[in-house]
Amino acid sequence: MFNTFDENWLNFINLNQILNLVFSFFYDKITIRDLNHKITDYLEKFHSLYPSANITPKMHYLTHLTSQMKNFGPLRQHACFRCESKNGLIKSLDYKNFINICYSAAEKHQFWMASVELDQKTKKSLKYTDDICKIDSKTNVESFFFDDLKPKSYLSVCKYLKKDGFQFVPGGCLILDFTLNKNELDSIGMINKIFVVDGNYVFYVQLYSIRKFHENLNCLEIDSELKYKYVYYENLYFKQIQFCKKFSDSLFLQVRYLHHLLSNDS
Secondary structure (H helix, E strand, C coil), rough: CCCCCHHHHHHHHHHHHHHHHHHCCCHHHHHHHHHHHHHHHHHHEEEHCCCCCCCHHHHHHHHHHHHHHHHHHHHHHHHHHHHHHHHHHHHCCCCCCCHHHHHHHHHHHHHHHHHHHHHCCCCCCCHHHEEEECCCCCCHHHHHHCCCCCCCCCEEEEEEEEEECCHHHHCCECCCCCCCCCCCCCCCCEEEEEEEEECCCEEEEEEEEEEEECCCEEEEEEEEEEEEEEEEEHHCCCCCCCCCEEEEEEEEECCCCCCCCCCCCC
């Protein structure tokens, strides 16, 4: 087994933490400060650990990310990934008119967008929406207790929920406490069931507390509290799903999309 305290590994973990800050949905002064320190530390250690390796343009671009975040907000909100992903589609299309290739590419792209947004019956297709709820018809809702939910009209059990670009499934984790305080018993909730209650999405979660943050793994070690509660999607501060892995009889969670983690200043 490799040494998780090896300098090369720790520098890779530092790069992983940089990506976590870069793709965060939120930012503040702490984010900019931490990102600037981590980028500087990563580049300096990379140069010392790999003296024969070249510093690439993309590595140099890292040094501009803090000022870009300060001026324009969370970097994921103005990233070019979605635009660049269209290149493969545009290149794969057949063209007959090369006089105005920009017009031809734009026209074919619009036809493609219309084809995925609507089905054969000209109804909105589920292929191109961020809100998909797959109802589990095999699960008997009467087998659950709903004292805390009190549905007025209807209640259904879902196999999964796709919302705002994230797919929520049983076994996934939700961040319930903004500060991720190690003293709180309900910092993290593992999804047990997903319900639709009168048009609202509700998660039935098992509560977990944070035992320790392992810096050498960039992961939280979490413990089950054997307690459950209902959480409404609209009440979540971080509306992103997280996933955990079991290792050596312990459960580890790498938190993504958060601007800082267990910081003394948060």
